[in-house]
Amino acid sequence: QLAYAIASNPAVALGRNGTLLAYGSVTEPFMDVSKERSFEYLSTVAKLLGNPIQLSTKAYLSSEDVSRLKELVGYGSFLVTIISLSMSRLLEPNAPSPDRRFETIGNLRKAGFHTCLFLRPLLPGIGLNEFREILEKAYGFGVCGVVLGSLRVTKGIIDRLRAAGYPGLGEILDRIPRNPSGGEQVTIRSSDLKQRVAEIAKDLGIEIYPSACAASIAAHGLGCWACRFGPCGDKEAIPDFEPADLIELARRFKLKIHSLRIEEPKVFLKVDGDIRMVKRFKEFVKALIKRELVIG
Structure with missing residues (x-):
């Protein structure tokens, strides 16, 4: 049904050079209650459609899980989210520990998957030394690159950070260009923080991807120049057209x-x-x- 829904969408171009399919942006695809269904969906989409696949996750994926993914989808782009070491329990109480997620990176890389660290959102209040430690550990597990992303806040997110006692909330509030109303998302000012973390990644020799789709383009050997971040991937692979x-x-x-x-x-x-x-x-x-x- 999922494959049919994708294929019947007139805005979706099918095939290896078609629309990039991304999973995990709304909910974790590898929670215990959803893992088997995710395997089923991914297998069907890979076999019937053949589009580039990208998965974002905070889950621990064992060697057995990764072997199944290799068998079902063959290849793909993975983004593994790790945003803090010292405050992971405070910020992500229901997610596996950062150490387990570093193991996920290692297991995916051993299987040949293109795997990036997903440092999104970059949180004001996390020190540069901690960002360096995250990047160094990811590098040690063979990560292919890093995707950096800014924090977007709603009134509800601010309230939850305040209730959790997040110590960097003051700096977040200082960086908000305006107070969000209702469910509106507002991106905080963070170009300076991005630049500092990018410099650390560069020093370590880690590829910096400007967006998640840029990582997917590179992972699948494609080329793209559809936005201001381009050209991404292999410029020679950008399709010709009449x-x-x-x-x-x-x-x-x-x-x-x-x-x-x-x-x-x-x-x-x-x-x-x-x-x-x-x-x-x-x-x-x-x-x-x-x-x-x-x-x-």
Whole structure:
């Protein structure tokens, strides 16, 4: 059913050079209650669709778990989240210890999976020495790279951090550009913190990926220049395309292209048609040609 739902989505491009599929951004895929179902889903999607697969996890994956993943999906991009050593029990009371997650990195690397440390969110209040220790340990377990990410807060997140007694809350509040209202997410100012942690990673010889999808692109031997972070991966692997193919593809979405201009890495289009179909067309084409589409 999951594979069918993905395949029937008109915004999803199928196949190895198609849409990047990411699992674990909403919920942990390898909790005890969901692990078997996740194995089932991943196996089906890998066999029937063949799209690049990326998994984010905080779980402990044993050698046996990783062997099953190797058998079911063959290859993929893994992001293992570790955001603190000293405050892991305070911040992630239900997650496996950081040591167990470092073991997950090691098990995945032994099986040949492209595995990155997911340092997201970077939390103000965690010292640079602790970030260095996290990166050094990850490096020791063979990590392929690191993805750094800023903290996004809601009113509820602030309340939970306050209730937990997180000592860095004051600095977080100092970095918020505005107070979030309702369920609104606000990204804190953290470019300086990102830069300092990136310098530590660089000193250790760890590849720094600007985004999760950049890690997936590299893991699967692809190339992409669809956003400001590009080019990512193998620039030579960015797909070629013919303008006539985009015009024909637009017709399948019941759209009409009035003008098309290519200024690498951007493609400028003037399109007429239903706004919902335009959005689907844009996502489909961006995934297919791995370039930024500017539609007017």
